[in-house]
Amino acid sequence: MSFLSLSPIEPATLVARVESPAYGGVASFLGLVRNHHGGRAVRRLEYSAYGAMAEAECARIVAEAESRWPVRVALAHRIGALEIGDIAVAVATAGAHRDEAFAACRFVIEEVKRRVPIWKKEFYQDGAVAWVDPTRASASHEVLGT
Amino acid sequence: MPAPTTQIINVRVLLFASYADRLGLESVRVALPASATVADALDHVRSLPGGDQVPPRPLCAVNLAHAGLDTGLAEGDEVALLPPLAGG
Numbered sequence: 318m319s320f321l322s323l324s325p326i327e328p329a330t331l332v333a334r335v336e337s338p339a340y341g342g343v344a345s346f347l348g349l350v351r352n353h354h355g356g357r358a359v360r361r362l363e364y365s366a367y368g369a370m371a372e373a374e375c376a377r378i379v380a381e382a383e384s385r386w387p388v389r390v391a392l393a394h395r396i397g398a399l400e401i402g403d404i405a406v407a408v409a410t411a412g413a414h415r416d417e418a419f420a421a422c423r424f425v426i427e428e429v430k431r432r433v434p435i436w437k438k439e440f441y442q443d444g445a446v447a448w449v450d451p452t453r454a455s456a457s458h459e460v461l462g463t
Numbered sequence: 464m465p466a467p468t469t470q471i472i473n474v475r476v477l478l479f480a481s482y483a484d485r486l487g488l489e490s491v492r493v494a495l496p497a498s499a500t501v502a503d504a505l506d507h508v509r510s511l512p513g514g515d516q517v518p519p520r521p522l523c524a525v526n527l528a529h530a531g532l533d534t535g536l537a538e539g540d541e542v543a544l545l546p547p548l549a550g551g
Contacts, residue, residue, distance in 0.1 A: 348551050364550070367479055367543055370527040371550075394550060406551050426551060432529065434543070435550030436480035448481040449549040 320375035321366055321396045326404040331391040335411035340389070342415035344422040348406040350399050354449070358442035364396050364405065367434040378428045388412040388421040394435060470497035474536050476504050477543040485516040495536065501525060502532040504542045517544060 332343060352359050371394070379390045391409045399405060406429060410421040430451075437449040476491050483489045486508070493507045501523050508514050522545035523530050536542065 365480060366550075367477065367524070367545070370524055370543065373527045374529075430548070430551035432548070433550045434479065434524070434545050434548060436546060437549040438480075448484075448546065450481075450547045451549055452547040 320372055320379075320392050320394060321368060322393050323395075323397050326393045326395055326407045328404065328407050328409070331393060331407050331409040332411075334391040335389040335409050337389065337411060339413060340411040340418075341413055342418040343409065343411045344415065344418035345407065345409040346422050346426050347404050348426070350401050350403045350405055352401045354439055357439075357445075359401070360440045360442050361398065361400050362440060363398050363438045364394070365436050365438070366394075366396050368396075371433050371435055374433045375429070378425055378432065381428070382410070382421045382425050385424070386410075386412060386417040386421045388417050390421060390425055392425060392429070394429065394433065396435070471495070472497050472499065472536060472538040472540075474499075474504055474538075474540045474542055476508055477541065478508070479543070480546045482517050482521070482544050482546050486511055486513040499536045500532065501530055501534045501536065501542060504536065505532065505544065508544060521545060522548070 328347060332345060350362060375392055379392055382390045388410045394406045408422050408425045410418045412418040438446060439449055440446050471494050473492060473494050476493055478486055478488055493504050495503050509517050524543040524545060525534050526541055
């Protein structure tokens with residue numbers, strides 16, 4: 318199973334992977350590339366990863382979700398150069414009912430953001446480039462230069 | 464009594480994103496005492512040119528799993544220093 322994708326993510330493919338006649342509830346989350354961050358206009362971005370660990374951590378998160386709730390989980394994260402509006406991350410969960418599908422979906426995206434070693438470099442409209450640092454509240458990026 | 468022999472282990476430390484940029488390195492081989500922890504590998508990296516830009520308590524991983532600074536290391540381990548994560 319590969320969770321990192323260099324090519325565009327197809328949400329329908331993820332949903333198809335979790336669907337089952339026994340499952341009446343499917344929840345999904347899509348994270349898209351925004352055109353702004355910290356008040357600056359973003360032109361495009363690049364995601365890079367510690368690939369082997371990112372794959373292992375994604376597998377652990379999916380296994381944790383599937384052991385905590387009676388659900389099936391599909392997860393994909395895009396790597397490489399992305400444009401505004403591209404799907405950066407997608408989660409699909411299916412369970413017998415909506416409660417477990419929603420709960421597992423929320424768990425997976427929160428754990429991905431917290432644990433998976435992926436980094437984001439933003440390219441701004443003004444020509445500046447910065448690594449995004451979500452741990453900084455106000456100055457949320459380290460500017461590399463213009 | 465024979466003199467105590469100091470066992471040495473070799474580990475690889477991986478750097479990513481802003482840390483790799485700051486040191487101009489993506490990986491470095493480090494020889495450490497057999498009793499070494501992640502903190503010792505970090506100390507070595509922070510002593511390199513540009514290494515002072517790596518914070519004293521970064522996120523770390525050993526062999527593809529998150530690990531604390533007090534995690535013990537063994538021969539051949541792959542240590543990673545992880546800048547603030549920004550996936551999702």
